[in-house]
Amino acid sequence: MVKAKTWILKKHFEGFPKESNFELKVVDLPEPKNGEVLVEALFLSLDPYQRALSRTLLKEGDVQYGGQVGKVIQSKNKAFPVGCHVFVHSGWRTRTLSDGSDLTKLPSNWPKDIPLSLALGVIGMPGLTALYGLEEVLQIKAGETVLVSAAAGAVGAVVGQICKIKGCKVVGSAGSDAKVAYLKELGFDVAFNYKTVSSLEEALKTASPDGYDCYFENVAGPFYTLALSQMKKEGRIALCGAISLYNDTTPQTCSYPHMTMITNHLKMEGFTVWKWKHKDEESLQRLLTWMKEGKLKAKESVTVGFEKTPAAFLRMLKGQDMGKAIVKV
Amino acid sequence: MVKAKTWILKKHFEGFPKESNFELKVVDLPEPKNGEVLVEALFLSLDPYQRALSRTLLKEGDVQYGGQVGKVIQSKNKAFPVGCHVFVHSGWRTRTLSDGSDLTKLPSNWPKDIPLSLALGVIGMPGLTALYGLEEVLQIKAGETVLVSAAAGAVGAVVGQICKIKGCKVVGSAGSDAKVAYLKELGFDVAFNYKTVSSLEEALKTASPDGYDCYFENVAGPFYTLALSQMKKEGRIALCGAISLYNDTTPQTCSYPHMTMITNHLKMEGFTVWKWKHKDEESLQRLLTWMKEGKLKAKESVTVGFEKTPAAFLRMLKGQDMGKAIVKV
Numbered sequence: 210m211v212k213a214k215t216w217i218l219k220k221h222f223e224g225f226p227k228e229s230n231f232e233l234k235v236v237d238l239p240e241p242k243n244g245e246v247l248v249e250a251l252f253l254s255l256d257p258y259q260r261a262l263s264r265t266l267l268k269e270g271d272v273q274y275g276g277q278v279g280k281v282i283q284s285k286n287k288a289f290p291v292g293c294h295v296f297v298h299s300g301w302r303t304r305t306l307s308d309g310s311d312l313t314k315l316p317s318n319w320p321k322d323i324p325l326s327l328a329l330g331v332i333g334m335p336g337l338t339a340l341y342g343l344e345e346v347l348q349i350k351a352g353e354t355v356l357v358s359a360a361a362g363a364v365g366a367v368v369g370q371i372c373k374i375k376g377c378k379v380v381g382s383a384g385s386d387a388k389v390a391y392l393k394e395l396g397f398d399v400a401f402n403y404k405t406v407s408s409l410e411e412a413l414k415t416a417s418p419d420g421y422d423c424y425f426e427n428v429a430g431p432f433y434t435l436a437l438s439q440m441k442k443e444g445r446i447a448l449c450g451a452i453s454l455y456n457d458t459t460p461q462t463c464s465y466p467h468m469t470m471i472t473n474h475l476k477m478e479g480f481t482v483w484k485w486k487h488k489d490e491e492s493l494q495r496l497l498t499w500m501k502e503g504k505l506k507a508k509e510s511v512t513v514g515f516e517k518t519p520a521a522f523l524r525m526l527k528g529q530d531m532g533k534a535i536v537k538v
Numbered sequence: 539m540v541k542a543k544t545w546i547l548k549k550h551f552e553g554f555p556k557e558s559n560f561e562l563k564v565v566d567l568p569e570p571k572n573g574e575v576l577v578e579a580l581f582l583s584l585d586p587y588q589r590a591l592s593r594t595l596l597k598e599g600d601v602q603y604g605g606q607v608g609k610v611i612q613s614k615n616k617a618f619p620v621g622c623h624v625f626v627h628s629g630w631r632t633r634t635l636s637d638g639s640d641l642t643k644l645p646s647n648w649p650k651d652i653p654l655s656l657a658l659g660v661i662g663m664p665g666l667t668a669l670y671g672l673e674e675v676l677q678i679k680a681g682e683t684v685l686v687s688a689a690a691g692a693v694g695a696v697v698g699q700i701c702k703i704k705g706c707k708v709v710g711s712a713g714s715d716a717k718v719a720y721l722k723e724l725g726f727d728v729a730f731n732y733k734t735v736s737s738l739e740e741a742l743k744t745a746s747p748d749g750y751d752c753y754f755e756n757v758a759g760p761f762y763t764l765a766l767s768q769m770k771k772e773g774r775i776a777l778c779g780a781i782s783l784y785n786d787t788t789p790q791t792c793s794y795p796h797m798t799m800i801t802n803h804l805k806m807e808g809f810t811v812w813k814w815k816h817k818d819e820e821s822l823q824r825l826l827t828w829m830k831e832g833k834l835k836a837k838e839s840v841t842v843g844f845e846k847t848p849a850a851f852l853r854m855l856k857g858q859d860m861g862k863a864i865v866k867v
Binding site: 261426429433448449450451454460461462463464465466467468469470471472473474475476477478479480481484 | 590755758762778779780783789790791792793794796797798799800801802803804805806807809813
């Protein structure tokens with residue numbers, strides 16, 4: 210019998226989440242039976258979708274969902290020997306009992322000098338989201354101009370870097386001057402602080418007077434409507450997230466997209482990373498290669514201590530982090 | 539020198555158009571010079587886009603735009619001899635002087651028993667719009683379920699019939715019981731009157747409990763938002779029109795489509811018929827063949843007399859016509 214700490218959703222969110230929505234709960238786990246393993250959490254992932262889908266995926270009392278990187282510490286399953294590192298979507302918990310079916314081993318050629326926590330960021334779900342959004346949904350081509358919102362977020366920062374790898378011009382928006390500086394460091398051609406520009410429309414026009422071929426959408430709100438109006442003919446929009454809506458108690462509304470989309474023959478597609486799961490193994494290798502070649506950089510916002518997970522989650526939702534938000538357990 | 543009657547846009551529309559927005563004006567046309575022809579209008583086309591794009595395409599005093607079928611009555615251009623029938627987008631006018639560059643001859647194999655006016659409907663722009671929306675945008679496949687709004691309109695009625703030719707199930711909505719009866723006559727699997735159903739959501743669910751693979755969108759408004767919520771995973775939406783918005787003085791708003799589109803991996807594409815102009819000749823032949831085979835039926839709402847054009851236009855916008863609205867000059 211071992212103990213596992215968990216953070217449960219005590220009460221569903223109303224508007225912006227509070228620490229009091231969560232409760233720390235210690236549970237007992239039985240010894241692994243044949244075929245089972247015990248995983249010790251090393252890093253937890255904090256992501257906007259953990260807010261967005263909570264009403265759909267959770268009931269009160271459930272462990273908050275999310276991905277983590279862990280280490281197998283007991284094993285009765287040959288596929289996952291003691292000491293191996295895995296990704297598991299078991300939520301905010303320090304220990305996980307698994308029959309192996311929900312575990313993914315980290316790539317066996319993971320370089321020693323690349324932190325394991327990146328399996329939650331650039332070499333993980335956010336990196337894959339950026340890659341699939343650009344390659345599968347937007348199908349970006351060299352020479353095109355790509356706009357990305359929430360560009361300093363875990364997904365957006367990878368979007369911008371892959372755009373540069375592929376020979377595109379990339380324009381990013383973010384919510385602080387420090388983030389804008391970070392985007393320039395990452396190689397974004399233009400970056401601006403959407404909170405301080407005098408006119409968002411002017412900022413978008415100045416950044417690309419001819420408009421945008423592609424828009425990687427993470428935010429919704431007025432930014433979305435303005436971005437739509439700045440698309441070139443035959444432009445494409447990938448809907449990845451809508452962070453400005455997640456905490457609404459009364460739903461916001463927007464203009465009907467019809468006339469803009471009809472006149473300019475725009476295409477818009479909503480997607481989640483899970484659609485291309487069959488490509489994940491190969492895609493992670495491509496991301497890893499770019500990382501080793503120095504073409505991809507990673508920034509993490511690390512909070513130390515499992516107890517601080519809810520506070521770190523709120524900070525991420527407020528946009529106070531730079532790069533991927535994680536908890537070092 | 540010949541006289542031509544024209545309807546000019548005297549004053550831009552504010553809200554729903556009125557007859558007083560137009561003014562009848564007689565103009566003089568010079569004799570055709572070398573290379574030119576004089577076209578006598580036979581039928582004028584009345585279409586929702588003539589309301590939707592007026593602010594973009596017209597200034598006050600311009601002839602109201604739109605397509606017509608006419609007959610060449612004087613010719614100094616061998617490509618268009620006297621007596622030949624043409625389609626020309628010269629607006630609401632009884633006579634048109636042309637150098638031939640804006641004329642399209644009707645297919646030379648046009649059967650004697652098919653009215654020439656259908657070149658403005660099933661065998662014209664509305665028919666092509668339906669065809670391209672289904673084949674190029676939605677890429678419908680046999681066995682799929684397709685929803686179409688404004689289904690008794692010039693485009694919608696062809697959409698439904700092509701769906702049946704292609705082996706799809708098709709559900710249509712319209713705004714009167716007479717229109718619903720007409721849709722059933724055309725072979726729609728399900729048709730309902732959106733104005734009298736007790737719940738639009740229930741009507742959509744009952745018509746296809748498993749949801750919709752494709753939605754051919756003509757209306758916007760609450761119907762659009764509900765249709766989006768009833769799409770199957772990986773569903774596709776073709777944005778063709780937004781008739782419920784065209785007369786707005788204050789723009790209506792809708793929910794952000796993000797969460798619905800992201801969760802269900804929906805694709806949405808705005809289009810106009812002009813995108814596939816290079817295929818028109820071949821496509822018109824296909825529509826003509828289906829017509830001759832009895833697979834496509836056409837209904838027209840004919841107003842006789844050029845003088846009545848504005849009144850007929852208002853009736854079409856109010857949804858009081860069944861089938862394609864035209865004016866017999």
